[in-house]
Amino acid sequence: MIQLRHAQLALLLTWAGATVPAMHSAQAAAASSSTPARCEIGSYRMADGSALDIGPGEPGQLRWRHTDGRTGALTATGEGRWTSRYGWTDRSDGHVVTIADCGKRGIRFDDVAGRREALIQVDTRFRSNGVELAGRLTLPPGDARVPIVVLIHGAEHSSALEDYSLQRQFASAGIGVFAYDKRGTGVSAGRYTQDYLLLAVDAVQAAREARRLAAGRAGRIGYQGGSQGGWVAPLAASIEPVDFVIVSFGLAVSPFEEDREAIEFDLKRAGFGADAVAPAMEVADATAAVVESDFREGFERLEEVKRKYARQPWFASIRGNYSGFVLGASEQVLRKDAPGMVEGIPLRYDPMPVLANLSVPQLWLLGGQDRDAPPAETLRRLASLKQAGRPIRWVVFADADHGMYEFETRADGERISTRQPEHYFSLMRDFIIGGSAATP
Template sequence: MLLLASGQPAAWAQMRGNDCPIGSYRLDDGSHVDVGKGNDDHLRWRRQDGTTGELTRGVDGTWTSTLGWTGRDDGKRIGFDCDAGRITFAGVPGRRIELEVTDTSFDGAGVRLAGRLVMPKGNARVPIVVLVHGSEHSSARDSYPLQRQLPAEGVGVFVYDKRGTGASGGNYTQNYLLLANDAIAALGEARRLAGVRAGRIGYQGGSQGGWVAPLAAKIAPVDFVIVGFGLAVSPLDEDREAIALDLASHGYGPDEVTKAMQVADATAAIVASGFREGYDQLAAVRAKYGDEPWFEHVRGNISFFMLDNPEATVREQGPVLLPGVPAHYDPMPVLRNLDTPQLWILGADDRDAPSAETVRRLRALQAAGKPITVAVFPGAGHGIYEYETTADGGRVDTRNPEGYFAMMRDFVLHGRLGGRRYGTSAIYRAGEEEQVAGPPVAGPARR
């Protein structure tokens, strides 16, 4: 464990070359910009309004930027003076925000995990968010920008590498109960390190974290849970909903969807068996429908892997890609019995984790009196990303929508969203009808 008085963790303080600019900066116009790791030798900037771009370093030391993930130059030029902790972002100078950072290791459920507590400077008590992984295999400590963005606005963050990733021990798994127990251990470590500065504390989980975080909160109570682009249905139901959406988006109707559900049944049998059985059933469905026009559009969230690869590959790689996944896990018993305030943020155009049934279920829980707030962003896909559609029907992400970061920040700081508007999102609260979207949120909420 190491606490640096300079406010930069060991991993950041020793960076040179392309990595030395990593940090959050306060610009002279009062706004913030975060710079973190990107792909390969690139960096990525993000602003609290949801805009983002990839940075590439030129021979003169100046960094050029592209719009979102499009690869198109957005005209911004960024310069860094790492020794002085300064940035010039699109012509506006700024200075690195000093944060108090503690790197640590702690015991999860039978493994040693690597974590990091990032706190705003000072002695004041602050709320703390524990970031719960999605299904990725990468290091959260390397890649999660919220570990700097939230502390830059008065919120503490604990980020950790889940088992089998980054610097943490153990084997990668998708066993939600095991991951929930690791999250509980992470929360305990965050509370221990923060000491008297620890205020309200809870979880923020994206995608798969939407199954794990509420489960952890039910086992060991917390003050709040935020779920981003998660689901209130099982993993296999997610696949079925994604397949139905695949076909609907290509103009097919109920008859074709009914046939496609036989594909989903076959792939579900393979997953549920641990990739040991069910291949004859899938082969039979493929032989029956493989030549029909709709079949090529069946993708789903899991099925595409079994449709695109030979049986030998699926048998070998399936258990590695989805180790321990509770395919039939039903999150509703946990959610029906969870009285923790929750904020669910969903994308209306999410093709990986379709949100319609989850919204319906969450609204039913609201009607039953559960303290759940639901925010749905139109035109946003998985990750709550806005996107451009390519000629072949694919998507290229451009940014998070206005208001996405602000609603997470405000929910952590105040335990509610209040009456504010957050970009174009439709907000549903227990006992209320839809709140019509209004002007985007301009800045941080006042305490």
């Protein structure tokens, strides 16, 4: 998805989403850039056979994750003991985690003991389009051949190497994982961009580096891309073939169409009918013109539609993907601070020509309550591609928002993430290991 950042307010407006809920991306970015990695972070095999991931959380915290989607924020209470809060809420979930000697002497989740898994991690630097990128290959223990998945960023500015728990979770499940900080993020060089073609070439180079490092252990290889990565991953696979592509909460429409779909979804959720959609699309056209000009033109038209519709009851419900940001900021602020924030973004990029000619098996995982990337038109397009013979399968998690997070809704309408759907991880794992036949 598109991501906009207001430098003066230091507020990361992640309508784009990533591997954490959008409402927490700013804290995660700050934590990853300023806080050293804690020694407790790792993958643990529990006595009941389950896998438990301990990863970074918000400043001063850790986060636990089970592969069934459950998660909680951990706060230290002393002597290796941590108490847990449910999802991203402020409520205790009753769990207690004890991590002895930085995990060297094991872990205990409530009454279940576990031990740290000896995953193999190899850090590397590789070049793409004249820029040095930082990557990491994580492998299961042993020397057996394993499938390799390359994780492709969404639009977030934070570090994948720091924040992506999937690099440990997949490796714990017998899958090799290559994660990398995309250009302009984390410890990679270069300038942040949302140019999909440039990012796709970077992904191709990442896959090559993953094969090189894995050497004789590399089996089938493919991509998993979330959010904006859902545009980049198929494009990368069209440049250089791979064995599979997974798109998580991505889209088969353009960013321009995404914003319009999101606005329509906003209005429907707020109880407005079709009579509100047509004028709202007039507003969407005006915000798109401003974004396409890199925030240098289109302001007269924008002010005109704001004067025309600002008093309409539906106007305040517009959130969209980027329209809410444009409508909420003054012309002065947008002209001064916004140029370059969406550098390289192909607002009218049409992914369908790539998808229509892609013979790589694909698994699409979508959220039925996704406010940022509503799936309705994408599902229609995927169905047409499947009917035309493309090897595409999809699963819709009815109660999931962007980032594939289930949620609670507060009295003020704000959503608070609680967990990921139960089978989200296992569907990806089985698809990577067994191919399209393994996906229901």
